[in-house]
């Protein structure tokens with residue numbers, strides 16, 4: 001995949017402070033691209049242009065982009081529903097999201113699967129199924145395979161919500177990762193709700209990071225509204241996994257600043273949470289920091305925004321010119337083994 | 348007063364909660380929020396402490412329901428989508444379904460599955476799962492096609508002493524309306540003649556009943572009378588009503604929205620072929636979804652599942668043979 005988000009140039013010679021600036025600028029621009037792309041899909045949804053649901057990562061971009069940027073080409077990434085920013089930072093082309101949401105047969109999912117259910121397994125981007133918790137063990141398996149093949153230096157990362165930590169699949173996969181001491185990073189975005197269900201009806205431990213010690217994996221907590229904290233915390237966990245220290249569980253505190261999907265007005269979200277530090281908008285926080293530090297001027301931010309909008313509009317316009325899938329061109333078979341396909345028309 | 352299929356499901360649960368203190372509802376977001384589809388709207392407020400939000404733990408949701416049933420309660424478990432019931436599959440087919448056979452202790456658990464395709468929902472929010480559950484001994488599997496049946500069969504499901512898989516079709520939730528709630532109903536286990544006819548028996552269940560009725564209407568204009576049989580419950584399966592219909596028409600077409608390998612349509616045809624071969628004037632046929640996961644794009648989805656158009660084509664072929 002060609003990088004979608006500009007990555008920091010190899011900055012060996014640059015002074016440390018300019019590296020920090022560069023990292024923040026790249027991450028901020030990735031967050032902005034994710035946010036604006038999400039908003040574009042939300043507006044297409046409101047205009048009746050999208051079949052099925054639309055799921056946004058609003059409020060989670062700092063965390064998500066940090067995961068994408070901490071991974072390298074050749075790593076494995078299984079993002080979830082709120083990871084537009086992280087996907088783009090990992091290298092998912094803009095056209096993939098556009099084609100999958102708009103149902104273009106030219107997309108990686110060929111209109112067979114939609115919206116956030118997209119990926120490129122051969123390029124390390126594993127497409128989610130809806131069943132929550134199910135992706136962690138798949139990442140484990142990819143990493144086990146590489147180890148079996150004698151390959152080293154890889155990391156696998158996957159994102160998950162607070163709600164999905166209640167699944168048996170989450171438990172089984174974290175235990176498996178710990179037993180195998182795999183270089184996997186599981187990033188929990190504790191956005192306080194699973195659809196309408198608050199943390200208090202989801203788990204009773206003091207913090208989700210307490211689960212780490214139970215499995216024998218390293219736990220990290222961080223403030224998901226703060227880009228610097230996310231870049232630093234996720235970067236450290238990924239480095240630890242890469243250098244052979246076993247599975248890492250990151251738990252980030254933040255708030256979902258949108259409905260569960262665009263069909264949902266999220267009126268159940270406690271206004272006290274909205275007004276608390278958890279409810280801060282990471283994009284705004286990051287922008288303020290860039291300006292405060294003198295890392296960017298307001299005109300630059302406006303220009304980046306305009307560039308994002310232009311790229312997004314171009315991707316959407318391209319896909320809107322593509323034809324829908326032709327059901328009569330489909331082979332209507334789910335098997336890879338061609339000679340085992342039954343040719344019976346309607347069974 | 349007009350009432351939708353979804354409101355009927357809500358009303359049946361309200362009545363069950365009001366009349367039987369052993370009933371409680373457990374599922375993700377079913378409490379104050381009223382469920383992903385609003386099938387439990389206001390029930391948590393009306394019945395405090397008896398409509399409980401579950402963690403995202405389908406295995407534990409079903410397992411705990413079995414424990415509660417052993418203690419004499421009558422849990423209703425809501426799966427957010429039928430597709431996610433696979434995560435609770437082990438508890439349903441190995442725990443709930445075998446309990447009575449092994450111990451003589453009944454297991455009156457209702458598992459509500461919002462089933463079936465709606466356009467744009469994709470492979471993991473569209474499945475119909477009646478066939479896979481019907482395969483297992485010890486389960487009752489219901490597939491209501493009408494507002495009246497959604498109401499009366501859910502009430503009966505709660506009263507049944509066995510685990511009941513209640514397949515409610517999401518496409519019918521808002522599309523289907525009736526003038527009111529029924530006061531009497533056919534019992535579970537009885538199929539219904541949804542439309543009488545003499546030329547072809549068209550067996551369907553759940554949302555496909557409405558596609559079948561549309562086809563029957565179209566054919567009536569051409570002077571062909573199709574008899575539509577609504578199975579209502581796929582397990583137990585009312586072979587007698589199907590057979591009696593085939594005895595009148597001599598021809599059989601069976602339609603289901605599930606995947607084509609095995610399943611309800613194959614079962615109906617196997618029974619008619621073995622027990623009523625002489626009644627048939629032509630080879631029976633069946634029509635199902637295609638043998639791929641349910642596609643996301645509406646144009647693919649519309650071809651993947653049977654529709655009035657593809658059913659009409661199959662009906663013509665049975666009538667010609």
Ligand SMILES: Cc1ncc(C[n+]2csc(CCOP(=O)(O)OP(=O)(O)O)c2C)c(N)n1
Pocket residue numbers: 081082130131132160161162163164165167189191193194195256260375403405427431434
């Ligand atoms: C096994 C399973 N059960 C139920 C669902 C339905 N479902 C989809 S998203 C969701 C809430 C997820 O909450 P969380 O894990 O906190 O992620 P968030 O949406 O907050 O990012 C639920 C219950 C599902 N996808 N998978």
Ligand SMILES: [Mg+2]
Pocket residue numbers: 161162163189190191192193194195
């Ligand atoms: Mg959440």
